[in-house]
Amino acid sequence: MNLRGTLPTLILEAIEHEPDHGYSIAQRIKERSKGVLDFKEGTLYPALHKLEQESTVESYEGAEKGRARRYYRLTKAGRTELAKGRKEWLKISQAVSQILKQA
Amino acid sequence: MKPLEQWLCAATQGLSPESAARVRGEIQQHYDSAVEAGDDPITALGDPKAANRGYRSVLITEYEQAMAPALTQAKPRSFSNLLVGLVFLAPAIWIQLTGKNLTFGSRLIALAIFSTLPFSWFFAGNTLERSRLHLYVAAVKDCVVVGLAWWFQGWISALTLGAISFGLEYALNYQRFLFFRKLASGQSVSPLPGEPQLTHNDAVGLSNLRKGAFRGETISIVIIFTMLGAGTVWQPATCAPMTAWMVLAFIARRTLPIYTEERSRWFRIAKWATAVVAGVLPVLYGAKAPWMGAAYIAFFCLLFDSRSIALRRKLPVSEWPKRLYW
Numbered sequence: 001m002n003l004r005g006t007l008p009t010l011i012l013e014a015i016e017h018e019p020d021h022g023y024s025i026a027q028r029i030k031e032r033s034k035g036v037l038d039f040k041e042g043t044l045y046p047a048l049h050k051l052e053q054e055s056t057v058e059s060y061e062g063a064e065k066g067r068a069r070r071y072y073r074l075t076k077a078g079r080t081e082l083a084k085g086r087k088e089w090l091k092i093s094q095a096v097s098q099i100l101k102q103a
Numbered sequence: 104m105k106p107l108e109q110w111l112c113a114a115t116q117g118l119s120p121e122s123a124a125r126v127r128g129e130i131q132q133h134y135d136s137a138v139e140a141g142d143d144p145i146t147a148l149g150d151p152k153a154a155n156r157g158y159r160s161v162l163i164t165e166y167e168q169a170m171a172p173a174l175t176q177a178k179p180r181s182f183s184n185l186l187v188g189l190v191f192l193a194p195a196i197w198i199q200l201t202g203k204n205l206t207f208g209s210r211l212i213a214l215a216i217f218s219t220l221p222f223s224w225f226f227a228g229n230t231l232e233r234s235r236l237h238l239y240v241a242a243v244k245d246c247v248v249v250g251l252a253w254w255f256q257g258w259i260s261a262l263t264l265g266a267i268s269f270g271l272e273y274a275l276n277y278q279r280f281l282f283f284r285k286l287a288s289g290q291s292v293s294p295l296p297g298e299p300q301l302t303h304n305d306a307v308g309l310s311n312l313r314k315g316a317f318r319g320e321t322i323s324i325v326i327i328f329t330m331l332g333a334g335t336v337w338q339p340a341t342c343a344p345m346t347a348w349m350v351l352a353f354i355a356r357r358t359l360p361i362y363t364e365e366r367s368r369w370f371r372i373a374k375w376a377t378a379v380v381a382g383v384l385p386v387l388y389g390a391k392a393p394w395m396g397a398a399y400i401a402f403f404c405l406l407f408d409s410r411s412i413a414l415r416r417k418l419p420v421s422e423w424p425k426r427l428y429w
Contacts, residue, residue: 022129023136026147040149041137042114045129046157053161053288070129 007039007047009085012056012078019073021064022048048072056081106145107134113151114158121291122162160281163290167282169310171292174279175229197394208255212264215248228276231283238280241272305417308410312424324353340390345400348381356429364420367428374429378404 014020014028025048026041051057056078062071074082111130115123130148137144148154167174219240228237245268253261286292331349334342352374355361361370382397411427418427 021132021136023133026133027140040147040153041133042110042130042148042151042154043157045126045133046154046161049158049161049288053284067132067135069132 006089007043008051008056009082009089010037011044011047011051011072012074012082012085015057015072015074016079016082019060019062019071021062021069021071025072051078054081107131110145110148110151114154116155117164117166118155118158119163119165119168119292121293122158122164125162126158161285163282163285163292167285168292170282174282197392197398206255208251212248212251212255215244215251216268219244228279231280231287234276234280234283238272238276241276245269245272305410305413309414309418309424312411312414312426338391338395340388341385341392341395344381344384345396348377348400351377362425362428370429375404 010029011025014025014032020028022044023041026039026044029037029039048057048059052059052072054077055075057072058075059070059072062069107130111127114130115126118126133148134144137147163171222240223237226233226237228234245265248268249261249265252264327349331342331346335346355370355374359370361367378400382400385396386393411429414427415423
């Protein structure tokens with residue numbers, strides 16, 4: 001399923017509770033959607049950089065199993081953005097459901 | 104070449120060395136994790152060109168790296184840039200002063216179009232905040248231009264002027280703002296490997312000359328020739344000599360064997376001599392707006408040649424890139 005436009009919100013959601021690295025964020029989104037939401041992982045990093053520029057996430061160098069990793073964590077502005085994204089998505093999905101029910 | 108290396112080459116095309124290194128690092132980490140988990144990483148990464156488009160919008164590109172010294176310089180505009188601007192403005196001022204048939208609306212629109220020039224000259228947009236201010240000022244000016252065009256000349260004029268103004272604002276001010284936003288996110292730009300006697304602007308000019316034709320230049324050549332073609336159809340007596348000179352110069356430098364110091368010098372002498380002839384011809388046979396051709400030839404010569412003249416003086420012939428012989 002195409003994720004155009006919703007990927008930033010899904011990324012923010014994936015790192016809401018704990019910081020994570022790129023590969024794990026991609027897998028988390030795929031797993032939590034039970035494989036329905038599939039996206040090309042090459043587009044994940046430009047989206048992460050954009051979120052970093054908007055100060056909704058920040059990154060730092062870490063290590064996992066002795067391997068260097070870049071971790072991303074949510075900022076205060078990111079939490080506000082995530083809440084806004086959730087609200088907007090709820091509104092859109094309710095409207096679409098309403099239309100489809102009518103059909 | 105390995106599939107990962109192929110993917111990285113396509114995904115990092117046009118990025119600055121620092122940006123490319125960052126992409127390589129993060130994708131390598133991603134690739135290793137995917138291999139460890141038994142996934143097919145290249146298929147999962149998807150189209151590298153799509154990733155490249157995304158990266159170019161958020162990471163510093165090669166072109167921005169070359170432009171960085173000019174974009175970040177603290178002083179507003181140099182005297183030569185002011186001169187180029189004035190040469191460009193001269194025909195507009197001349198039309199304003201002598202155009203008896205110009206309506207009040209046309210004069211107001213022209214005034215609005217050029218109203219922000221002093222601001223751009225004397226207030227450098229060399230930081231994120233300043234470039235943001237430039238963007239706002241330009242947006243307000245464009246709205247005023249479109250409003251005036253709609254009020255005095257109708258919606259076709261408003262749409263045309265709007266498309267040109269907002270297009271230029273996107274190419275100039277918005278791209279500059281994006282560059283400073285990228286810098287503000289902590290990215291760095293390494294200085295260009297320049298010769299010690301060269302100024303920042305010389306180094307940028309030299310880097311562009313060494314690169315050969317780049318996208319921005321190709322677009323500007325197409326725009327210039329389209330404008331000249333339209334001008335020749337509209338006012339053949341005024342514009343034809345200028346068009347003929349530009350076309351001949353364009354063809355000559357691509358076909359004639361001018362790539363020695365001596366031949367190059369003769370080529371440039373012939374180029375300037377014919378430019379003078381093309382500028383004087385409309386005056387001799389009394390064309391309408393006779394100085395327009397001369398002004399535009401002077402503008403193009405100043406715009407393209409002023410940097411080359413400085414570089415020729417500072418660099419030994421053995422280090423001249425091919426395009427410096429023109």
